[in-house]
Amino acid sequence: MTQAPFKTAIVRKEHFNAAHRLHNPQWDDTQNAKVFGKCNNPNYHGHNYDLEVKVIGFCDPQTGYVMDAKVLSDLIKKEVLYPFDHKNLNIEVPEFQGLNPTAENIARVIYEKLRPSIHPEMDLKIKLYETPRNFVEFPYE
Amino acid sequence: MTQAPFKTAIVRKEHFNAAHRLHNPQWDDTQNAKVFGKCNNPNYHGHNYDLEVKVIGFCDPQTGYVMDAKVLSDLIKKEVLYPFDHKNLNIEVPEFQGLNPTAENIARVIYEKLRPSIHPEMDLKIKLYETPRNFVEFPYE
Amino acid sequence: MTQAPFKTAIVRKEHFNAAHRLHNPQWDDTQNAKVFGKCNNPNYHGHNYDLEVKVIGFCDPQTGYVMDAKVLSDLIKKEVLYPFDHKNLNIEVPEFQGLNPTAENIARVIYEKLRPSIHPEMDLKIKLYETPRNFVEFPYE
């Protein structure tokens, strides 16, 4: 079978548990409470984040792989799970010093951490579940 | 962190339970039975519909949100869950007077009910599960 | 390996879609509306019912089976899926003439329909999901 004329996407799911609060330090407490509601709780709350990382490219005819799923899983563990899992995102994760840890921003940070390690001719997309009923996708073209 | 060059999607899942039958009043009973099979049962049958509403836009740097998920959830409750949940779609929901309540048409009706309340620069997409093994997406570009 | 000193349970999952309404004909409309709320809608609503049938017995050393899962699946299709799927339970299913089709009563009816076809030395248990967040188990000893 010759190389397919179409690209293929592979997806790896991982998960991590973390605490966060939503807060804009440029606003006063009233404004923060109004915009972020109970998510602004100063004592933090938390989530089981489910993460799907999608890599898009042509399938290698030698291996039948777009990318080895184990290599992708190890990369996610190193760049995302090790620094985020069982952590307080606001206090302990440098990328959220000054950046509100909404699902949208967490997905973008994960994208930026993984992008340099993915082959430049391949595309990368992040899907992040904050709860089973709320999730985000980045980038969405 | 400056505004991202890419858009982000946020998704909110909701669900409702309803009765329906599939039927084209311009056809006779034989034709309806042939095309719609057991879904044409004149006494109705029903489903737990799972609904995913996706809104696509740029993330607001002040809030870290594309759109507040609670605002989106409240909008879905008002426009979809309140008028559809525990209802007979054929008899009690005005949009299906003269429109066959297939999953495809229900998704399109939900789109048209929500579209005016979503910011015009944002895109809207609907995913509707009729059963865990059958679902539709509208619009699909 | 000799016969195990303990019993084993096998479970088969199936599903069906049906319409129903909750109603006690011995009560007036006000009482029915008060007790059953939107589930009392006279035009019916519906559900995707997920059904788990559990059979408990000793494992046969010749086959390694408690009971052949295909035989169990075929029995559920004959006794439950064929008469219930895409039906209006109140109107079209004889067992609910005079019996309110709550999840509790549907589970009991399913038990009574299957019990005669299960080996008398084996136990039978029914789990019925009316929605992903509401389910019942019968019998519960």
Place this chain on the structure above:
Amino acid sequence: MTQAPFKTAIVRKEHFNAAHRLHNPQWDDTQNAKVFGKCNNPNYHGHNYDLEVKVIGFCDPQTGYVMDAKVLSDLIKKEVLYPFDHKNLNIEVPEFQGLNPTAENIARVIYEKLRPSIHPEMDLKIKLYETPRNFVEFPYE
């Protein structure tokens, strides 16, 4: 149909998001870190807790209900979701002042909060998912 000779269980699923840390104040930091590992993080981490509340009793022949699922859902909202959701269990929930918020202890606290509001002739069981792969059940007889 006369009263069934067997009991029926009904189950209602709810969920809440909270932060916690595992810590025994009678131990020093070394002992806490050894026993609780990354769950001992002093800055907290968090979970989406999925909760199943099971009530076991005889089905009422008048209603076809063991207990109205909406009444059960409202009770869980009042006793568990309102005081626990988007909270830091260690700091903000009085029952965990001096009690380590492991899944086992959270399940027991939920049982003790709900038990007085359930009919004394009915049994109550709690199932609590801390993650999709770790859960507890209390009481287990």
Place this chain on the structure above:
Amino acid sequence: MTQAPFKTAIVRKEHFNAAHRLHNPQWDDTQNAKVFGKCNNPNYHGHNYDLEVKVIGFCDPQTGYVMDAKVLSDLIKKEVLYPFDHKNLNIEVPEFQGLNPTAENIARVIYEKLRPSIHPEMDLKIKLYETPRNFVEFPYE
């Protein structure tokens, strides 16, 4: 309601169980073991494959369907489930004689088997779960 200006997608989920091993016959055993790891086991291992088949087109105003989901389900059964289910992909499925049965290649083979039976003005997309945490999509444009 006139024809929608947008396309709709319908999706049908099916599943099959099969054995496979990953192996490139042009490589020696050392190279195969290095690239494919435990997936290269010469005695095979297996998976429950979950398959989602998406068909994209305009909704027919007469039926309210893009395509009858039962027709799509029957097509998948004929072209995929019957030849793949409970089979050893390497030994018994002709398409994998000389083609490594990675998830990427299985998805492409399924696409090529179904494509001739789907209306030429409709698009077709395949999503294949090898495990709940690894899946692929083909074609991905």
Place this chain on the structure above:
Amino acid sequence: MTQAPFKTAIVRKEHFNAAHRLHNPQWDDTQNAKVFGKCNNPNYHGHNYDLEVKVIGFCDPQTGYVMDAKVLSDLIKKEVLYPFDHKNLNIEVPEFQGLNPTAENIARVIYEKLRPSIHPEMDLKIKLYETPRNFVEFPYE
């Protein structure tokens, strides 16, 4: 809080992928084909097995644990995942030399491998999904 008068169960979910065939060597091919159908395929087929291991005991007031979930997870990895994952159960796993690898027998073998490592005052129960719609529980008392 004093020791609870009731036991608590903790459950850990894990999964593995394996190939198998169902076959009784004391029977001829006709009898095997008749009893085991397509599961008797001599070239094997396979599954993603989902495993739930439940340990039942009193909660330790010092830790708030019945048993550390990480210790339980490590034990399952050592006794079950390492010897079973990506293996052919009939050929490569000694416990199935002469024992038909039905779900019932696999669950019993897992129980017997784990039982000696669980505290003797605690109970152990195994739940094994062969597919999302077929599972077994052992022991079932």
